[in-house]
Amino acid sequence: MPSDPQQAIAIVTAFGERPIFGPGDPVRILTRSPVGHYRVPIYLRGKTGTVEAVIEPAGVDNEEEAYGRNAGAKRHYYRIAIPMTEIWPDYVGSARDGLRIEVFESWLERI
Amino acid sequence: MHPQDHGHDHDHGHDHPHAEISQAGQPGYYEIMETAMRELLVERRLFGADEIRRQIEVLDSRTPALGAKVVARAWVDPAFKARLLANGRAACEELGISFYDDTGLIVLENTDEVHNLVVCTLCSCYPRPVLGLPPDWYKLKPYRARAVVEPRAVLAEFGTVIPDEVEIRVSDSTAMVRYLVLPKRPAGTDDYSEEQLAGLVTRDTMIGVVPASIPAGRADP
Numbered sequence: 001m002p003s004d005p006q007q008a009i010a011i012v013t014a015f016g017e018r019p020i021f022g023p024g025d026p027v028r029i030l031t032r033s034p035v036g037h038y039r040v041p042i043y044l045r046g047k048t049g050t051v052e053a054v055i056e057p058a059g060v061d062n063e064e065e066a067y068g069r070n071a072g073a074k075r076h077y078y079r080i081a082i083p084m085t086e087i088w089p090d091y092v093g094s095a096r097d098g099l100r101i102e103v104f105e106s107w108l109e110r111i
Numbered sequence: 112m113h114p115q116d117h118g119h120d121h122d123h124g125h126d127h128p129h130a131e132i133s134q135a136g137q138p139g140y141y142e143i144m145e146t147a148m149r150e151l152l153v154e155r156r157l158f159g160a161d162e163i164r165r166q167i168e169v170l171d172s173r174t175p176a177l178g179a180k181v182v183a184r185a186w187v188d189p190a191f192k193a194r195l196l197a198n199g200r201a202a203c204e205e206l207g208i209s210f211y212d213d214t215g216l217i218v219l220e221n222t223d224e225v226h227n228l229v230v231c232t233l234c235s236c237y238p239r240p241v242l243g244l245p246p247d248w249y250k251l252k253p254y255r256a257r258a259v260v261e262p263r264a265v266l267a268e269f270g271t272v273i274p275d276e277v278e279i280r281v282s283d284s285t286a287m288v289r290y291l292v293l294p295k296r297p298a299g300t301d302d303y304s305e306e307q308l309a310g311l312v313t314r315d316t317m318i319g320v321v322p323a324s325i326p327a328g329r330a331d332p
Contacts, residue, residue, distance in 0.1 A: 087259075
């Protein structure tokens with residue numbers, strides 16, 4: 001018997017159960033324009049940033065849920081760090097100044 | 112005076128209008144929509160009028176004094192502070208502050224290197240379980256738009272000038288997570304009790320627009 005109980009159990013996780021991005025991953029926020037009230041502000045669509053943290057616990061897509069549609073399986077939100085200079089080319093302030101925002105997995109792509 | 116001449120130097124029945132406490136003007140579009148929606152939901156028995164009243168009581172019971180208690184505890188108890196930064200919601204619950212909704216709480220520590228500022232550009236997301244209702248300026252578009260475009264200029268208008276070598280982090284709260292700023296403990300407060308420290312923590316310090324400080328004239332606790 002292995003001494004580490006974690007190794008004694010081989011579990012299989014469901015699709016989407018594990019976060020697909022991790023801290024440090026570079027990501028782009030998608031440029032989409034669905035009709036309705038979406039939680040990704042337009043000023044950040046298409047911007048690139050870095051995953052700072054995975055936000056637990058996973059949740060359903062509250063955008064779908066808000067319209068009464070089947071919100072599907074749970075996915076993660078990620079805390080994304082974006083330099084201010086990436087958002088505003090003429091930003092006035094330190095080059096290290098940045099924005100943080102939580103973005104649902106379906107709005108992110110790996111770069 | 113003629114009885115029809117309606118001055119106020121006589122006894123009279125109140126059959127004429129006096130100024131009364133009333134709603135001024137017509138309700139707006141969204142106000143009517145909210146009322147209609149609420150009445151429909153009650154009518155359909157999806158929730159009751161008493162639940163609405165109760166939720167208003169819940170909101171009314173939340174004030175910045177709760178957040179101040181959390182901050183003061185973090186200043187005096189390093190182990191609590193570590194738990195607070197790791198899981199804001201769980202640490203607040205330790206102090207008996209319940210979260211009546213499904214939001215999480217990330218606590219952002221201000222240091223000599225980093226200054227945090229909180230905004231909700233889309234609406235008015237705010238850590239209501241620990242701070243109560245947000246101030247009006249927090250909900251208005253000038254703050255919501257400018258906080259993410261020119262945070263240093265906005266902070267300066269609150270009287271907070273952040274040196275260039277200090278990094279500014281603006282957290283835009285949009286969905287499941289709310290943010291509470293843990294301000295720096297003011298210098299010269301080593302002999303303050305936890306309760307005295309809590310007295311220095313105002314609402315605005317926990318949004319990140321001003322630092323916590325000893326008010327002028329109150330240097331001696």
